[in-house]
Amino acid sequence: MQVFFSETQLRHAPHEFLVRGRWQPCPEKPERATALKAALDAAGHEVREPVRGPDAAIAAIHDARYLAFLEKGHARWRELPGASDLIVPNIHPTRRAAAYPESVVGQAGYHMMDTACPIGAESWPAIRASADAAIAAAELVKAGTRAAYALCRPPGHHAYADMAGGFCYLNNSAIAAQILRGKYDRVAVIDVDLHHGNGTQGIFYARGDVLTVSVHAEPANFYPFFWGYADETGEGAGKGANLNLPLPLGSGDDDFLAALDVGLRKVRDFGAEAIVVALGLDAFQGDPFAGLKVTEGGFNRIAARLGKLDLPSVLVQEGGYLCPELGRNLVAFLEGFNA
Incomplete structure (x- = not known):
């Protein structure tokens, strides 16, 4: 399968993040991508450097003020007396209808949900x-290739149109889906990450x-605690176009596959003409986040189900954190998808 990845994606390397009131080493580190790429190389997949995609592909999903903050906010932040090396918000608006501040401190709280x-x-x-990798894969599939994989890092499915969160900044899966919409009338995003894709849901909730x-x-x-419940089904024109299938903590292969089958029936009933797979490998039983217990074989079976849809498909990397099996799980997934 054609793979897109750029070494530039390794330059984002935050050394810590705040969790449970303490600074901890950040698990979303460059080594995630190097481990996945090494496994792809060993398995014989062609890895191609993506060209810079059109700004319009990103602007079709993300708010202009938010994009300006992501691009230029750090330089403004570092001009503040005593500012840390990393932008980390210390204040958030209590309501999303709040005024938009001029201060980069206020903008950080406005645009960073956690x-x-x-x-x-x-x-x-x-x-x-990372977004360019997703754009390149989506454009290739839009042009007629059956499937392509974007090794996106940092990931994206927690990012809303104007908010970052959960290691995510640009919503690569949503960007890919919007590109596919340029050819196909109905597109489905199928998220198999350990965590709910709340940003993706939010972006398309009324569509x-x-x-x-x-x-x-x-x-x-x-x-993400506040989103991902089964009663969230969309609103307005999007009513009925969102399906959440939450699983009890500790669920394994069979439970995951049973829920996925429900989701795939929805995809067929919807009449999807193309799909984006938001591929998280953090549902693995040995992943540091330890939420579910999917096995290497389980990833192969999940992928086989998705491949049997026989639809144009963009696979976008989301979660999956450092453990010895990380690369093997990706290769098992791609083998299952192509079976």
Whole structure:
């Protein structure tokens, strides 16, 4: 399968993030991507450097003020007396209808929903290159290739149109889906990450042309906490075009596959003509986040189900954190998809 990845994506390397009131080493580190790429190289996949995609592909999903903040906010932040190396918000508006501040401190709170998306001096080039990988894969599929894989890092499915969160800045899966909409009338995003794709859901929640389906760990006691429940089905024109399939913590292969089958029936009933797979490998039983217990063989079976849809497909990397099996899980997934 054609793979897109740029070494520029490694430049985003925040050393820590704030969790449970303490600074901890950030698990979303460059080594995730190097481990995945090494496994792809060993398995014989062609890895291609993406060209810079059109700004319009990103602007079709993301707010202009937000994009300006991501690109230029760090330089403004570092001009503040005593500012840290990383942008980490210390204030958030209580309502999204709040006024838009001029201060970069206020803008950080406005555009960053949590403390798990720090921004460093080299973050923007990496964030942009990650989106470029998704754009390149989507354009290739739009041009007629059956499937392509974007090794996106940093990931994207927690990012809203104007907010970062959960290690995510630009919503690569949503960008890819919107590109496919340029050819196909109905597109589905199928999210198999451990965590609910709340940003993707939010972006398409009031649209009826893009179906969003997410199989994930029950959010009542797991990130993102506030979204991902079964009663969230869309609104307005998007009513019925969002399906959440939360699983009890600790669920394994069979439970995951049973939920996925429900989601795939929805995809067929929706009449999707193309799909984006938001591919998280963090549902693995040995992943550091330890929310679900999917096996290497389980990833192969999940992918086989998705491949049997026989639709033009863009696979976009989301979560999956450092463990010895990370690369093997990706290769198992791609083998299953192509079976």
